[in-house]
Amino acid sequence: MNISSIIFYAISALILGAGILAVTSVKIFRAAIWLLFSLVGIAALYFWMQVEFIAAIQIVVYVGGIVVLIIFSIFLTQNSGKEMAKPAKGKVIFSALAALFGTAFVHNLIVHYEGFATNSAKPFNPNVAEIGTQMLSTTSHGFILPFEVVSMLLLAAMVGCIVIAMRPNNEIKN
Amino acid sequence: MFLKDYISDVYNGVTSLLKGMRKTGYYFTHSKEIITEQYPDNRATLKLADRFKGEVVMPHDEQNEHTCTGCTACELACPNGTIKIITKFEMTPEGKKKKAIDSFIYRLEMCTLCNLCVAACPSDAIKMAPNFEHSVFDRSKLTKILNKPGSKIKEGVE
Amino acid sequence: MLSLESITKTTQDWLLAKFSPQIALTIECVIVILLAITLFAVLGLVLVLLERKVAARIQIRLGPNRVGPGGIFQTAADTLKLIMKEGLTPDTADKFLFNLAPFVVMMVAMLLLAPIAFAKNFQIWDINIGVLYISSISSLSVIGILMAGWASNNKYSLLGAMRSGAQIVSYELSAGFAVLTIVVLTGSLQISEIVASQENGWWLFKGHIPVVIAFVLYIIAVTAETNRAPFDLAEAESELTAGFHTEYSGMKFALFFLAEYINIFIVCTIGATLFLGGWMPLHIGHWEGFNHIMDFIPSSVWFMGKTFFLIFLIMWFRWTFPRLRVDQLLNLEWKYLLPISLFNLLLVTVIAIMGWHF
Numbered sequence: 001m002n003i004s005s006i007i008f009y010a011i012s013a014l015i016l017g018a019g020i021l022a023v024t025s026v027k028i029f030r031a032a033i034w035l036l037f038s039l040v041g042i043a044a045l046y047f048w049m050q051v052e053f054i055a056a057i058q059i060v061v062y063v064g065g066i067v068v069l070i071i072f073s074i075f076l077t078q079n080s081g082k083e084m085a086k087p088a089k090g091k092v093i094f095s096a097l098a099a100l101f102g103t104a105f106v107h108n109l110i111v112h113y114e115g116f117a118t119n120s121a122k123p124f125n126p127n128v129a130e131i132g133t134q135m136l137s138t139t140s141h142g143f144i145l146p147f148e149v150v151s152m153l154l155l156a157a158m159v160g161c162i163v164i165a166m167r168p169n170n171e172i173k174n
Numbered sequence: 175m176f177l178k179d180y181i182s183d184v185y186n187g188v189t190s191l192l193k194g195m196r197k198t199g200y201y202f203t204h205s206k207e208i209i210t211e212q213y214p215d216n217r218a219t220l221k222l223a224d225r226f227k228g229e230v231v232m233p234h235d236e237q238n239e240h241t242c243t244g245c246t247a248c249e250l251a252c253p254n255g256t257i258k259i260i261t262k263f264e265m266t267p268e269g270k271k272k273k274a275i276d277s278f279i280y281r282l283e284m285c286t287l288c289n290l291c292v293a294a295c296p297s298d299a300i301k302m303a304p305n306f307e308h309s310v311f312d313r314s315k316l317t318k319i320l321n322k323p324g325s326k327i328k329e330g331v332e
Numbered sequence: 333m334l335s336l337e338s339i340t341k342t343t344q345d346w347l348l349a350k351f352s353p354q355i356a357l358t359i360e361c362v363i364v365i366l367l368a369i370t371l372f373a374v375l376g377l378v379l380v381l382l383e384r385k386v387a388a389r390i391q392i393r394l395g396p397n398r399v400g401p402g403g404i405f406q407t408a409a410d411t412l413k414l415i416m417k418e419g420l421t422p423d424t425a426d427k428f429l430f431n432l433a434p435f436v437v438m439m440v441a442m443l444l445l446a447p448i449a450f451a452k453n454f455q456i457w458d459i460n461i462g463v464l465y466i467s468s469i470s471s472l473s474v475i476g477i478l479m480a481g482w483a484s485n486n487k488y489s490l491l492g493a494m495r496s497g498a499q500i501v502s503y504e505l506s507a508g509f510a511v512l513t514i515v516v517l518t519g520s521l522q523i524s525e526i527v528a529s530q531e532n533g534w535w536l537f538k539g540h541i542p543v544v545i546a547f548v549l550y551i552i553a554v555t556a557e558t559n560r561a562p563f564d565l566a567e568a569e570s571e572l573t574a575g576f577h578t579e580y581s582g583m584k585f586a587l588f589f590l591a592e593y594i595n596i597f598i599v600c601t602i603g604a605t606l607f608l609g610g611w612m613p614l615h616i617g618h619w620e621g622f623n624h625i626m627d628f629i630p631s632s633v634w635f636m637g638k639t640f641f642l643i644f645l646i647m648w649f650r651w652t653f654p655r656l657r658v659d660q661l662l663n664l665e666w667k668y669l670l671p672i673s674l675f676n677l678l679l680v681t682v683i684a685i686m687g688w689h690f
Contacts (some may be wrong), residue, residue, distance in 0.1 A: 003354070029482055033429060036475060052461045056468040064471025068501060071478050075494055128461060128521055184668065191653065198390045198652040210394040 007048060016039035026083045028119075031072055036067045053128050226304040227287045228258075230280055232320040233301060240321055241330040242299035245261040251294035256285045264326075276328055278320040282308060298330055336454040336632055340469060364456055370444055372594055377407045379593040383647055388652040411586065414602045415602050419582035419640065429483035434587035436582070439478035441594040445632035448524050448601050451611050451632035463511050467504070468601055470557070473595065474500040477559075477566065481576040482590070490573025496559055497567030503556040503563075509673035510550035513543060513680040514606040527610035534609035538687070542679045547607045549673050554599035555646055556661070557608060562653035563661060596643060602639035611635040 015038050022034035039062045046055035135143050201207055211220060227311060234240050244261045260281040263271045291301055300320070343363075381404065383398070388481025396403030437537055442543035446457040454552060459465050474497050481493020481562055507569040515521055517539055518529045529535075535543050567575030577588045611631035615623045656664065 027426070029428065030426070033475075033479065040472075052465065056461050056464045058472055063475070064468065064504075066498060067466040068471075070473060071475075071482075072494070072497060074627055075478075075482070076489065128464075129519075134650070184672075194652045195648060198648065201392050202386070202389045205389070207392050208389075208394060209392050212394070212397075281604075 004048075008045075011041055011044050011048060014038075015045070026086065028084065029071070032067060032070050032074060035070070036063060039063050039067065054133055217283045222306075224304075226300040226306075227289060228305040229282055229287075229303055229308065230285065230291060230300050230320070231303040231305075232278060232299055234322055234325055235328070238322060238325045240299055240325055241297045241328050241331045242275055242278060242321065243297055243327065243331060244273055245296065247296060248291035248300060253290065254284055254286065255281065256281050257291060264283040275321055280318045280320050282316040282317045282318060283313060335630060336408055339544075340454060343556050346447075347353035365535055368442060368456075371445075372590065374639065375597055376593055379409045379413065379597065379643065380410070380589075382643070383415070383593075383650075386644065386647045387651050390648070391555060395421065396565040414582055414586040417582035417586050420579075424485045425579065426483040426485065427480050431581075431584070433476050433480035433483060434584045434591075436479060437473060437591040438587050438594075440469060440473045440476060441591045441598065443472075444595075444598045447523050447596070449527055449605065450601075450635055451630070454632070455524065458522065458524050461502050461521045461528065463515060463602070463606070464521050467596075468510060470595075470598075471504060471574045472502075473591075476591075477576050480580070484576070484579040486579055488572040488574075488578050489576050491565045492568075492578070494573045494607040496576060498658075499559070499563060499565065499661060500557055502551045502662060503669075506549055506673045507557055509552035509670075510546045510553060511602075511606060513539075513546040513677055516677070516680050517543070519684075523605060523610075527605060527612060530609040530612050533615065534607065534612070536607045539680070540683065542676050542683060543607065545672070545676050546680070547603070549669055549676070550603055550607070550670065551642070551645065551649075555649055555667075558595045558599060558646075560596065560646060561650040562591075562655050564655060567656060567660060584658050596646060597639065601635075602644065603642050604635065608633075608638045610638075611627045 018034045018037035022031050025031040041056045043058040138144050178231040210248050250256045257287045258277040266272050371649045387400045389512050396406035399405040447459050449455040477496045478493045481489040518526045558564045613626040
């Protein structure tokens with residue numbers, strides 16, 4: 001067992017431990033913070049795999065964006081500082097079984113799937129320039145179509161936000 | 175027009191901010207503008223402003239004469255009873271009785287330094303002095319008699 | 333010639349000669365950690381003293397002048413006082429998060445130190461996403477503030493934390509756009525390549541007016557991001573006592589205080605790297621003699637000089653301008669800075685594609 005695998009197991013333990021705490025915590029703000037640690041751990045795993053760009057995007061989008069939004073919505077809810085009631089026993093058993101089943105299912109898939117061969121024709125290049133070119137290329141492995149579809153979706157969402165936030169003119173006058 | 179307003183908004187904002195920075199930058203680079211008095215160190219050379227109000231005093235000239243007639247205008251003007259004037263009657267050389275002050279009692283611990291007594295005085299007998307080192311160990315020392323012992327009213331002041 | 337580059341090289345050679353590569357790497361890591369902590373402590377002392385002195389001079393005062401000659405030991409004495417004070421935890425606070433928050437803020441500040449090039453070939457980690465790493469990690473610092481505000485169980489802290497969150501999330505945009513203008517011109521995110529691209533002139537001079545605008549926008553946005561006056565609504569003394577760190581005392585308060593100054597230092601180093609050429613000396617066209625003299629000044633001195641110039645600029649802002657209201661703050665970002673920086677980025681892209689820059 002070399003240093004690299006020790007680091008891998010340490011990061012994995014952080015992700016899983018923080019994830020379990022996020023689910024089981026009875027204080028909602030603490031749950032959000034544990035979720036944050038879990039997501040930071042996933043970013044650390046990306047750094048360990050030396051795909052720095054994905055790691056940075058993980059932090060920007062999930063940690064800096066989504067968790068901050070979750071925390072904001074917790075701040076704006078009433079009684080959010082109170083401890084929540086413990087869930088019913090049946091629910092706990094059911095969710096634990098569901099999680100176990102999910103783990104077993106994924107594990108089964110990974111064990112029986114043989115497509116993870118490392119000798120792919122193209123060398124793996126996580127360079128930012130490469131990612132950018134790939135993102136906007138129109139050739140067979142390009143991502144221009146999903147990229148544009150996602151940007152249209154985001155634009156529609158933004159316009160929708162503005163429409164909701166805008167006050168009609170006659171309302172301002174009154 | 176919208177765009178024109180927008181640009182002039184930005185321009186005015188930036189220029190006014192720069193004006194402020196120019197002023198503070200001037201102060202930063204000019205150390206002779208510093209107005210701090212390092213008080214206990216420069217006690218000998220300390221200069222206070224003329225308008226500084228520290229306590230009420232009664233100026234006397236070389237002949238130990240003041241100009242207070244004992245009219246008690248200051249006592250009446252004082253909002254919190256700081257001043258108490260005890261008067262007496264003196265005989266003038268012509269054999270007339272004349273009102274004069276026996277003692278002008280001033281309680282510094284009650285004074286708010288509001289300057290109303292100085293404004294009320296018809297003969298400019300009292301004024302505000304720039305003294306501020308008033309702390310003493312005994313409260314009774316703050317009750318002062320402003321007219322000096324043996325002083326008398328100046329000739330010609332009615 | 334003695335330089336930071338040669339010192340690091342000699343140290344590494346010596347370690348590799350004495351130990352196996354893995355142990356040498358571990359020792360190097362320990363040395364780097366110790367150096368980083370020392371740098372933080374020294375920076376905290378120097379910057380706080382500098383701030384107080386600059387504030388005093390701008391307000392026509394003398395500033396601290398009793399502890400040591402000219403008051404240079406004032407901050408050391410303050411630190412001693414803070415260490416000896418009791419670190420109070422309020423009874424109804426969420427104790428775990430309350431005690432964790434200052435360390436989160438501090439850890440974020442430490443992580444930001446990694447990709448900064450302090451001198452020629454003197455850098456902890458020359459990561460290939462350099463500036464993206466900086467902007468992603470700095471978005472974490474808001475978490476520590478939100479945590480502190482929530483865990484204190486105090487209305488002022490909560491309000492301060494929410495203001496700070498709204499402020500950092502919105503000003504990150506224009507700071508990001510200002511950084512992007514230089515990335516567009518350089519064509520790389522890596523700090524060492526950004527510095528190398530400025531060998532024949534700093535971007536501030538090479539990039540025409542759009543880069544100057546981007547520089548101004550960057551300075552404004554990072555002043556807001558580090559929660560400094562005129563954007564210090566998160567800790568507005570007159571309204572919120574001290575905002576998110578109202579309940580903190582002793583060393584935990586000192587960590588927040590230190591992290592604020594470290595963040596200022598970091599954003600100024602990034603500003604110096606992007607716009608003022610990092611450790612590159614000032615070179616003017618074909619004045620060979622002048623350029624040669626400039627080369628004699630060590631690169632670390634150039635870097636620190638530029639950084640401290642930017643820090644002084646931000647301090648100058650703080651002691652000149654009055655604090656903004658919340659609505660003014662958000663108006664400034666969404667109605668002025670963001671549209672201007674979007675348009676500016678477009679302009680810079682056109683310049684970069686046409687090759688109009690020097």
